[in-house]
Amino acid sequence: MKNRSHEILELLTKENKIEVSLLAEKLGVSQVTVRKDLDKLESKGIIKREHGIALLCSTDDINGRIAYHYETKRQIAIKATELISDGDTIMIESGSCCALFADALTALKKDLTIITNSAFIADYIRGKSNFQVILLGGIYQQDSQVMVGPMIRQCAENFCVDLFFIGTDGYSSRAGFTNRDQMRAQAVRDMALQAEQVVVLTESEKFSKHGVIPLNLKNGVKIVITDTQIQDQIASELNNHNIRVITI
Template structure:
């Protein structure tokens, strides 16, 4: 996990989209040399870019940029969710940023798990963990999100059946449920759900501020939600009446 200063840098970069090294040093009361070392650490993890004296957020749909937003919270969600996955299990993961961190946790905990995913990012990121086996779905490649989508992906999914699917989301509405912002990726997520016994949604509480563009799942199609303690109490009460809610 990132230390407090690295987390603060990420929050500042994500808020401002770009920020000067000198401003970071002043705000955090450390030297420019220290900030440069911190930025190198964050850049090596793919959480931001360095550019001529600036720290810069990646494009909004870039998975590294999405990982950086509320990173510490997402790591906590991933750590707790890893306990839901039994050794020897076969699971499905979509391309959500918290799903990426869940794959990390499963590898770090040395669980023998097979992961079925359309995320080439996940496949590349966890490929060196000896206890993880990754089955990658083919399809039309979306280079920014690093995922496969389209008819071939949907067809390949029919060859698999798993007990657990873990997915992310982009928005929420009490009436319509969970929603996403990309039609092709949403279609794959919905097809994944048809091949899984249970659907567990992993997201930080910021996604409960309003709906996104395209409906993903109504509440009755989601079995569990793992999110953080900042979830509004009214939404928490509603979710507890409909599914398994875990707050971290």
């Protein structure tokens, strides 16, 4: 069963903003109870409140992107944990699905080492005693809270992993998986060089969009985990490129 926080985020994804009184009515609880739930979400930076109204944070911000289609992303993240065994060392790049994946790992796995260029993810899962987080150095991008630049490659070259988990801003048949930011795209390429397989975590909506920067991962992408709304044509196309599609 979904908890109220998940239901609140789903409602905000649809409405973008909603009155606290209406939210309480839809959830069948008191306004006091809803305010407590909103306090928790606001403390994580996922939502904000103004004069009795709850709003999603901007989708340009990593917290806002986590809130958008939250439940779908959470289910994708949980499914991705099935690829991981206790004691593994993996790489994770920045992004909302990846952040929720890292969070799911802390609940379901132990003794992992996570190598990431995301300061947000490192902070998001801080305090988990069974985990070691290695944060790659570089130029800090404030909005996405991610490290980029030539130092990423220098740092990543110190590691070799089996699996590298990434998100995507879009996809096209011609360009493959894409990103909106040139420096973040290059960071993904540099990290992918140190992995045997790249796993893409994304909601199906991204397959109807595309960023301006191709990731150019060649044959590196081996698995895509997404929801069942992915078009059959796209799924077949991915399969034809020897990419396994897992749906939730």
